[in-house]
Amino acid sequence: MPVKIEQIDACRWRIPREGAMRTEGLVFADQAMIEVLQKEQALEQVRNVATLPGIVGRSIAMPDIHWGYGFPIGGVAAFDPDDGGVVSPGGVGYDINCGVRLLRSELEVSEVRPRLKELADALFRNVPSGVGSHRRDLKLSVQEECKVLKEGAHWAVRNGFGRAEDLEHIEERGTLPDAEPELVSDRALERGRNQLGTLGGGNHFLEVQVVEEIHDEQAAAVLGLFAGQVTVSIHTGSRGLGYQVCDDSIRTMLRAAAKYGIHLPDRQLCCAPLTSPEGKQYLAAMAGAANFAFANRQLITHWVRETFEQVLGKGPAQLRMGLIYDVCHNIAKWEQHEVQGQKRRLCVHRKGATRAFPPHHPDTPALYRAIGQPVLIPGDMGRYSYVLVGTPEAFDETFGSTCHGAGRVLSRHAAKKQARGHNTETELAARGILVRAANRATVAEEISEAYKDVKDVVNIVAQAGIGRIVARLRPLAVIKG
């Protein structure tokens, strides 16, 4: 049965409160997207989230929403601990702190093109990719791994991977507080030991890009972006460790939901009150996995810089590969938000949604205070990605959140079927995009046609005012899992 939905304006839709819903749903989309969504499960998931105890504001869906485990991917939901609010592993996702970071450079595309093949090969060699990828040169002791879980990107910088100033340009400065590695299972720790500094599979990637369009000159200048410039994007998360933390937590949360008498329209929404031991334990284990992901992206950054230096024969001062920003899109976090004129400390779940804090927010890096927090939106490997900044409207309407990517339109299976008879790598190479992949099947699953055009997604968030477009980046070389 289709979910009842009412149009608010050109890019906003309301799912009215009914049945067990404690609040209404708010979906950012255009007419065409809603028509597609009516045939899928995702809107029902928005409605299910609205039934959870202690939800504050609305159950929110971004234009890249699609079906996920319990909560939709592309969803935002905030909960109040003082009103029975809950935390749910399904509201974060299996890849805890999956996120994106963007490195700038002082290079023009013309300088890199002649060495692009060499660069792609070297990056592919130096950053392990693919499901199950690991590093032969770095297997941590469990004791050291626990330090990674406590310290996140700080651990990486302290051990010579990257620069102190990188930390200023990471969400939460690259470390979630209150991580408790003791709450992470032996199995999760074992899975993570040799996976730090690896890309993984699926839609994760490492991309050399060129800035092809500047939409906001002033903001671009503040971020250090210019047309024709080479940038690097890294999209990955907490690998097998985060997966295992989520999987372990789901078992606990199913028991907890029953124990605390929480009605679940879908077992995959299993959760526990934020004030309960189970809720606190999940958040502490999740923070450890999130810190692993921050460290992961920081290590990869170090090897990307090293690779550029080696291949192009230039030093750090010439390349100036500074970190523009690193932002999470699968996480639950304590944040201060104003609700009906009152400041409240809420647990904001963003699952396939990106934090987009406004100008002058204290958590926006000092250098970017005037323009807002950078928001990194990857598209598909054949088209482009976007850089946005957060807005006051996002802070008011979506707990400071916006979309996270293009959003799939074809299942992995359907994409593979469509790619049959095509040589995707050759076709992309003909368009000036080099692909290096650990697995050819992954390339087939990741064809452009498998995704919405990310332009349509960011145009909606820009039109709605929950993000401001700064620049568009086109891929030159893509390292895939």
Place this chain on the structure above:
DNA sequence: ATGTAC
């Protein structure tokens, strides 16, 4: 997303 089920 994920040693794509232990």
